[in-house]
Amino acid sequence: MKFSILIVNWNSKDYVRECLKSIRDTWNRGGLQIVVVDGGSFDGCDQMLAAEFPEVDFVQSPHNVGFGRSNNLGLGSVTGDRVLLLNPDTVLKPGALEELTGAFDKLPAAGLVGARLLNTDGSLQMSCVMPFPSPWGAATDCDQLRRRWWRTKGPVAGSAPVEVEAVSGACMLMETGLLRKLGGFDPRYFMYSEDLDLCRRVSDEGLKVYHVPCAEIIHHGGGSSKTRFSRFSVVMTREAQRVYMQTHHGAAGALSYRFLMASSALARIAAMSGAWLLGGRGRRETSRVALWKWWAILRWSIG
Structure with missing residues (x-):
């Protein structure tokens, strides 16, 4: 064959x-x-x-x-x-x-x-x-x-x-x-x-x-935790998931996903802000990158 x-x-x-x-x-x-x-x-x-x-x-x-x-x-x-x-x-x-x-x-x-x-x-x-x-x-x-x-x-x-x-x-x-x-x-x-x-x-x-x-x-490209996310990839990941929810869980599923994503982003922004304020130099840099990512997700969720 x-x-x-x-x-x-x-x-x-x-x-x-x-x-x-x-x-x-x-x-x-x-x-x-x-x-x-x-x-x-x-x-x-x-x-x-x-x-x-x-x-x-x-x-x-x-x-x-x-x-x-x-x-x-x-x-x-x-x-x-x-x-x-x-x-x-x-x-x-x-x-x-x-x-x-x-x-x-x-x-x-x-x-x-x-x-x-x-x-x-x-x-x-x-x-x-x-x-x-x-x-x-x-x-x-x-x-x-x-x-x-x-x-x-x-x-x-x-x-x-x-x-x-x-x-x-x-x-x-x-x-x-x-x-x-x-x-x-x-x-x-x-x-x-x-x-x-x-x-x-x-x-x-x-x-x-x-x-x-x-x-x-x-x-090679799929598993590195060191990857720095671009705003494009962060937003495209969530938008693709929204399309999946719309297709397989209906309009209510897509809406629920947006709401839950916004709630999750707010919670993580709060947690990362605390880590950024209280952490050392290395922790602050890690928290800064995570904060940037979750702000992008929050803007997408409510956009």
């Missing part, structure tokens, strides 16, 4: 090179098509591919239309029976593709499967498996609660494939026909939460989403 890998690039040419090298080094069975879409970054990715990976099919988007729409654009060039949606900042560990494709063949009613994602340092990336968000859960989300969810309900490291609610869009394998039937990613999501929405729609088809822990992939 032929399958395809679809990668969306946006100013990530060097990551794309590393990703493609890992695919070349870990897959030697043939029958593989790779499609790379450049989302309007024009960073020289096309030239790099022509020189180093001439077998790759390249699609140029004239504008940055977002992660989901760029994947939908590349889907038109996919020829495989199955398609692996893969982030450019990933590196496949040996056997990852075989484990994913093999699991898909064996798992009952499989609609979509995802891999175990690791941070650059080899630690677990908790976002590789997610529950479907509710207005309350999304508004109160934090690292501590996420770790608690993993301890109580998350898949166990090294276990067999397990059914989950959602997996990260950094690595998703599914039937090409199903993805086309669903219309690809919902174009209303520019970035963030489109993976949750797709998993939800797969489940609505009566199919199952699985996490395959023995398929390990390094995802």
